[in-house]
Amino acid sequence: MSGLSAVPPLPSAALASRRETVADVLREAITSGRLQAGQKLTESGVAEQLGTSRAPVREALRQLEQEGLVVSYPYRGTEVLGVSQEEIENVLVPVRLSLERFAFRKAMPRLTDADYAHLQSLVHNMEEAADASDAALLADEDIRFHEAVVTLSGQQHCLQIWRSIQHRVRAYFRRDASHYPDPTVVAGQHRELIDALRAGDEHALDRAVTAHIQTHSRTTEDSSE
Missing domain, CATH: 1.10.10.10 (Winged helix-like DNA-binding domain superfamily/Winged helix DNA-binding domain)
Structure with a gap:
């Protein structure tokens, strides 16, 4: 087969x-x-x-x-089942925006130094994957980062929803990871998310999460053309 x-x-x-x-x-x-x-x-x-x-x-x-x-x-x-651009734009991205903006806000006051160290280690893994041009590993570490924050939010219902779409999200992460003009940018975006979490500004955090998720959507749209 x-x-x-x-x-x-x-x-x-x-x-x-x-x-x-x-x-x-x-x-x-x-x-x-x-x-x-x-x-x-x-x-x-x-x-x-x-x-x-x-x-x-x-x-x-x-x-x-x-x-x-x-x-x-x-x-x-x-x-x-494939992941269509229509599904990404009309289902997965809107669900992720609502879910992750809420989860990141809830996680922000809960994160410990150990939690930040774990998130930093995932970003480091992304950097190594980008340097090695390993698109699959880059996408997988990206998924692990987002699941880690959702888990650390302490919102069990959010984690359940995330896990229900996780494999579809991984499929489009995998697809668009090989189309990044500069894959090292992915790690940089996640460092910005960590900085926004540390800053404690919910509005700035919302903007950072929104920009990051919408960047995924735009990259995927470009890769499907």
């Missing part, structure tokens, strides 16, 4: 573990673009490619459907 040809057969393990492994393999293939939007996935095809039985594949596909990465149709099977 195209997109999975480089994956070795899975080792023997319990069903739950194999399900998670299959889900991880497929998720990585989808978010990296190796499995393209509209590409059909069959239980038998994935099972054969990964050297496993159909049961963990079936469960993995159900999990990925809940994450919004695939869709199953009666009599048609399962297809990979």
